[in-house]
Amino acid sequence: MAASRDFVSRKLHSLLGVIPLGLFVIQHLTVNYFATRGPEAFNDAAHFMESLPYRYVLEIFVIFLPLLFHAIYGVYIAFQSKNNVSRYGYLRNWMFYLQRISGVVVLIFVTWHVWQTRLQAAMGAEVNYQMMVDILSNPAMMIFYIIGVLGTVFHFANGLWSFFVSWGFTVTPKSQRVMTYVTMIIFVALSVVGMRALFAFV
Template sequence: MPSITNPHFVLRRLHSLLGVVPVGAFLAFHLWENSQSRFGAEHFNQEVVGALAGLNYLPVIEIFLIALPLLFHAVYGLAIIGGARAQPLRYPYLRNRLYWLQRVSGVGLLVFILLHVGMTRIAGLMEPAVHADLFGHMRDALMSPWVFGLYLVGLWLAVAHFANGLATAAISWGLTTSADAQRRFGWVCAGVGLLLGAIGTHGLVGYLIAPTGAGA
């Protein structure tokens, strides 16, 4: 049996845990946060972005609860990919395919996150007007069909990666030990992914159809 004195064993468990909390929890919160775009520009800029900007110790939260866990999860995930031996065509059973898809979605998601952070957080630091009207900035960007399509793909990559990772984490931590338990919890995780995907998609559409003046 693997030992907790084995660095690889510990890092794999830490990678799994951080993918659920805080990274996965932040994903769920971020999608809910963006779903409030449907209430319009004034509500989103003042009640959502403004409220978050006024949080106490916000830089500490962003660095230690979001950025560093996400960075570790991404870097160690790439290390796992480097040593992966998944062969979905040669061994076409579901768990092997999901393992392979988890790796592929992780790479695509990493590229999307870098683009998203650049378009929002970094752009807001360089141009105060972006931060002052993040709703308008996102609305203008998403008016482009290719940007909207990119965000839609990135969104569903994120929720698929999280949902499958949640099911895998339950196996890794010994919470689902039997095949039946893994299958049942797999359906629960799929439901969670669909729900988060629907909330996120609603948020993207909200930027385009919500009022730009007073909130609805």
């Protein structure tokens, strides 16, 4: 018997969030981090990514298609839930709620970010250190990017926790608790990476 659409969609949604999207987020943040070594290092790293072979295939299958599915199905999931943190203020219920809020925040941020960088590049602009300096010289944009990056990193780290439960890796309460610590350390570590890169442009 074939698994239901619910089951396949949910599992696919969980998987895509980690592979490839989570890995892509880490890779993206790592390239950004070159900015801490100065404009030249960043431009070289960005140029290396740009000049990868079969770049469009990578972009479509590693980034855009998984992102579209994860985002659209994620919004459907988020608006299906009836949040109740005011009555059930437990940590995991808060994380459940924040996962849905951050998901929507990330969707808005990523849409804008893709428009501002990748689509501008498609229309002839050059994505480089100077482009980010220009964008982030606007304080409102800087705040928007800080919220966006922190939201993304949280959504990934906490989503990783859910991934481990949803696929049946962490079954015991103890292993789930340990994963809470591990994923929150990942959240803090990636936040440092993201923030240091952002502030390297100002």
